[in-house]
Amino acid sequence: MSTILVKHRDDLASKTGMWFFLFTELLLFGGLFIVYSVYRYRNAVAFHLAAQELSVFIGTINTIILLISSTTIAMSITAIRKQNKKFAILLLGLTIILGLAFLVNKYFEWGEHFKEHIYPGSSILALRGHGDVLFYGLYFFMTGLHALHIIIGLIFILVITISILRNKINSDNYVLLENSGLYWHLVDLIWIFLFPLFYLIT
Amino acid sequence: MKTIENEKNHIIPYKTFLFVLAGLIVLTLTSVTLTRISLGTMTVTIALIIAAIKSTFVLRIFMHLKFENKMFSIAFIGVILLLTTVITITLLDYLNR
Numbered sequence: 001m002s003t004i005l006v007k008h009r010d011d012l013a014s015k016t017g018m019w020f021f022l023f024t025e026l027l028l029f030g031g032l033f034i035v036y037s038v039y040r041y042r043n044a045v046a047f048h049l050a051a052q053e054l055s056v057f058i059g060t061i062n063t064i065i066l067l068i069s070s071t072t073i074a075m076s077i078t079a080i081r082k083q084n085k086k087f088a089i090l091l092l093g094l095t096i097i098l099g100l101a102f103l104v105n106k107y108f109e110w111g112e113h114f115k116e117h118i119y120p121g122s123s124i125l126a127l128r129g130h131g132d133v134l135f136y137g138l139y140f141f142m143t144g145l146h147a148l149h150i151i152i153g154l155i156f157i158l159v160i161t162i163s164i165l166r167n168k169i170n171s172d173n174y175v176l177l178e179n180s181g182l183y184w185h186l187v188d189l190i191w192i193f194l195f196p197l198f199y200l201i202t
Numbered sequence: 203m204k205t206i207e208n209e210k211n212h213i214i215p216y217k218t219f220l221f222v223l224a225g226l227i228v229l230t231l232t233s234v235t236l237t238r239i240s241l242g243t244m245t246v247t248i249a250l251i252i253a254a255i256k257s258t259f260v261l262r263i264f265m266h267l268k269f270e271n272k273m274f275s276i277a278f279i280g281v282i283l284l285l286t287t288v289i290t291i292t293l294l295d296y297l298n299r
Binding site for chain 2: 012015016019023026027030033034037038041042056060063064067068070071074075077078081082178181182185186188189192193195196197200201202
């Protein structure tokens with residue numbers, strides 16, 4: 001191997017850096033989960049009643065969409081390592097479509113709330129009492145922050161897909177694909193806890 | 203490059219991912235059904251236990267922790283312990299006011 005062609009690369013360090021970033025993300029959402037637990041404890045009845053207004057059906061569909069998208073991006077790593085570039089791109093495309101589907105559902109879900117004048121700062125929501133304001137405040141902030149992560153994840157995956165098309169990511173150098181996968185799985189992981197805490201525990 | 207390759211030689215077959223996905227969907231539906239049959243105070247505990255089982259699958263298989271250097275798993279557990287400690291201390295404070 002010619003020394004000029006060898007580019008220095010440290011995949012383990014790259015992945016370690018990604019994990020450290022994910023830890024900060026966990027602490028960010030973890031802080032919000034603490035706020036949620038305290039407010040829920042202090043406003044148990046209001047949280048119980050407000051949570052019943054969320055659509056368990058849309059929530060379940062979105063959970064399954066995210067789980068499938070996590071599977072497709074995980075499978076794309078197997079595909080790239082087996083040098084099956086076309087299949088890897090197909091799986092990543094599928095991941096992006098599923099992520100967009102999640103956002104479309106979220107749009108309709110939030111739209112329904114807005115129609116009923118439920119949104120942060122709404123005077124009609126304020127009339128319903130302090131507990132409801134807290135519940136919906138946390139609901140919009142936490143699912144909104146999660147949706148922002150979905151958007152960032154989608155951009156990340158799109159960039160990775162283009163890199164695969166340009167052969168910058170291949171069966172020998174795929175750590176960036178792994179990192180985008182880790183980010184996407186973290187977003188899925190957070191949703192795994194958001195879903196029961198907002199939709200199911202009523 | 204080659205030195206790191208040793209521990210990453212494990213290529214997870216497509217089938218494994220599909221089995222895990224099936225398991226995760228079953229767990230999701232179980233969680234939805236169980237919480238609909240109101241089980242009182244147990245509902246929160248059951249929903250969170252199922253969420254924890256789902257996370258373990260995502261972390262170990264999808265996020266590759268099962269096949270990765272143990273350092274990653276230990277660091278991850280450390281972060282979770284930190285979070286649970288902070289949650290416990292905060293709740294102890296609020297429960298005893």
